[in-house]
Amino acid sequence: AQTVTQSQPEMSVQEAETVTLSCTYDTSESDYYLFWYKQPPSRQMILVIRQEAYKQQNATENRFSVNFQKAAKSFSLKISDSQLGDAAMYFCAYRSANTGNQFYFGTGTSLTVIP
């Protein structure tokens, strides 16, 4: 089974600064998708950014970007110009393109934004 590891249970960043959240995964598949989801306190999970494994170009969504290293099986999330509203639990997730639609989630990183 695929596993997703987030080695940083907690991170903090100063407002307006940049922070990088780490994620590694283990899979024998070559075709898959990777996601970062954000879960604010007592609020719904929302998709932050996603990456197709076959694309070499790193995905970018406004202040959010990823560093996808397929050979190293690494998928980190960079948040630039951090805002107070970025404070949340961030989950990295893996989804196979071939063997079903289930997500495999990491254990999450709790991000605190310091004013």
Place this chain on the structure above:
Amino acid sequence: KAGVTQTPRYLIKTRGQQVTLSCSPISGHRSVSWYQQTPGQGLQFLFEYFSETQRNKGNFPGRFSGRQFSNSRSEMNVSTLELGDSALYLCASSFRQGAYNEQFFGPGTRLTVL
């Protein structure tokens, strides 16, 4: 467009009881997935339904079951509740099946088993 709704939002049950949770997907979405979220195990996939058929199932005992109706609404049932079933149960919907499709999550049902 209304988001994914889950009812009830909070539930308290005792061991041995059974519970049914409901999920209404975003209008037009036909795929519904269920997840269990606990502090110890994180987010774990329970099952996915598409067009009233279970398409995928996670590694949970048979006490956990679900179904999907013709209007895409889904229910999840847990029988013979155990203390370890206390969790936040999340439902997510997407327009179609397919790994790339964005899943939209509901607010969850917080189940406490005493």
